[in-house]
Amino acid sequence: MMKVLLINGSPRERGNTRAALDEIARTLAAEGVETELISVGTGPVSGCTACGACAKTGRCVLEGGVNEAMEALAAADGLIVGTPVHYASPAGALLAFLDRMFYAGAERFAHKPAAAFACARRAGTTASLDVINKYFTISQMPVVSSTYWSQIYGGAPGDASHDAEGLQTARNLARNMAWLLKCIAAGPEPPEAETAARTNFIR
Numbered sequence: 001m002m003k004v005l006l007i008n009g010s011p012r013e014r015g016n017t018r019a020a021l022d023e024i025a026r027t028l029a030a031e032g033v034e035t036e037l038i039s040v041g042t043g044p045v046s047g048c049t050a051c052g053a054c055a056k057t058g059r060c061v062l063e064g065g066v067n068e069a070m071e072a073l074a075a076a077d078g079l080i081v082g083t084p085v086h087y088a089s090p091a092g093a094l095l096a097f098l099d100r101m102f103y104a105g106a107e108r109f110a111h112k113p114a115a116a117f118a119c120a121r122r123a124g125t126t127a128s129l130d131v132i133n134k135y136f137t138i139s140q141m142p143v144v145s146s147t148y149w150s151q152i153y154g155g156a157p158g159d160a161s162h163d164a165e166g167l168q169t170a171r172n173l174a175r176n177m178a179w180l181l182k183c184i185a186a187g188p189e190p191p192e193a194e195t196a197a198r199t200n201f202i203r
Contacts, residue, residue, distance in 0.1 A: 002181050003034040005076040009083040009094025011041045016154035017082045017119040020170045027174035041093035054104035070105035079114040088124030102135050110140040111190040113180045117150045125151035146173035
C-alpha cells in the first residue's frame with residue numbers, strides 16, 4: 001500500500017495545523033493511501049551547523065528526529081508538511097528541521113510528490129507555502145496543488161473546524177496527492193538528473 005508522510009510543524013501538537021493534517025489523512029485513507037505522522041516543534045530543534053558530516057554519512061549528527069524523518073520519507077511515496085504561520089513565515093523549528101532533513105537526505109526524496117499546508121489566524125499563509133515549496137522544487141519533488149492555496153484559518157485551537165473552504169481544500173489536496181501517486185506507480189521510471197555542472201557566480 002502507498003504511504004504519505006505527514007509532518008506537523010506546530011508547537012501545538014493538537015492545534016489547527018493538526019486538524020488540517022487529520023482531514024488530509026482521513027481523505028487519503030478513503031483513497032487507499034496510508035499515512036504516518038511526525039510532530040516537529042513541540043520541543044527545541046537545532047539548526048544546521050554546516051559541519052558537512054552528512055555528506056559522508058547521509059545522516060545528521062544533531063539527531064533530534066531528523067534522521068528518523070529522513071528514513072520515513074525515503075520509505076514513503078509522498079510528503080505533506082503542515083505549518084502554522086509565525087511572523088508571516090513557517091514555524092522556525094520546522095524550518096530548522098527541514099533545513100537539516102533536506103540537506104542530508106534530499107537525494108533520497110527525488111520524484112516523491114509533496115505539498116505544504118499552512119494555518120494562520122489571518123495572514124502569511126501564501127508566503128509560508130512559498131518557503132516550504134522551495135525545499136521540494138530544489139529536490140525534484142513534484143508539488144501537489146488543490147482548488148485553492150493550501151491553507152486553513154484559525155487562531156484558537158478548534159477554530160479550523162469552522163473553515164469549510166479550508167477543510168475542502170485539504171480534502172482536494174489529499175485526493176490530488178492520491179491520484180498523482182497512482183499515476184506515478186503506473187508510469188515509467190523517472191529520469192536520471194544531470195549533476196555535473198555547478199556554476200559559481202563569483203569569478
